[in-house]
């Protein structure tokens with residue numbers, strides 16, 4: 467078989483790829499947080515990992531590759547939008563959250579399908595895996611890798627993971643500065659991060675052993691990855707901005723819950739889409755949504771550029787003047 471070599475962020479080198487099980491090559495890629503239209507910077511990981519998905523299917527057979535790309539539908543940015551919409555429409559925050567995430571997830575899936583990307587094997591939503599997240603957090607608390615606080619948080623004890631930081635390899639002071647972004651009282655150590663946080667009446671929440679609350683973002687991916695791909699899988703991907711703290715914390719949680727078995731053999735990260743030298747980002751206001759791009763493209767396509775999708779779903783670019 468043709469050798470596939472991949473750059474592994476974990477080891478900082480190109481390595482020959484050898485799947486754990488050639489009959490079931492498993493890949494997890496962090497998907498979108500659904501509260502707004504996706505911009506074309508958000509489309510970059512979708513396209514990059516779609517190319518890899520196709521290549522793996524080509525090498526190992528279409529039915530021998532499992533690709534999971536999640537949808538984050540529990541997040542405080544979503545909650546902030548839901549609170550505004552609930553007040554404006556006179557509905558509950560939970561109803562507003564469900565409305566926003568359903569509409570945005572649909573738009574996202576339509577947009578990436580229009581870009582010609584194959585659907586992943588599984589597209590789990592965080593809201594469907596809350597019991598698995600609670601179970602993983604309980605395991606971490608029982609093994610002293612995590613601790614509940616008096617105010618209803620559960621925090622991961624970073625000092626319990628000797629090799630914490632092995633993916634991003636950041637200096638300690640930078641990791642502490644990054645961890646401070648996440649506000650929680652009663653931290654034993656500023657590096658400790660949130661696994662579970664309390665919800666008030668105005669915030670969506672689920673019953674748990676630590677009271678009504680909601681999961682932190684990192685544990686969502688750890689639990690969905692475990693449920694659909696097992697303790698250790700072949701490839702974990704995402705944007706380079708997710709390497710710290712998100713992926714570092716996924717590793718810490720999953721490996722601690724799984725007797726130090728590695729979460730993924732290969733870690734792959736895509737770079738940012740740049741606009742005039744800067745990252746395309748919602749916060750910078752320099753973005754074009756996939757939806758806007760496609761509309762503009764449809765209007766122009768009759769006299770400038772035209773792309774066709776073949777029946778095999780391979781992109782064939784054809785340009786005419």
Ligand SMILES: [Zn+2]
Pocket residue numbers: 495496497687712716
């Ligand atoms: Zn993730």
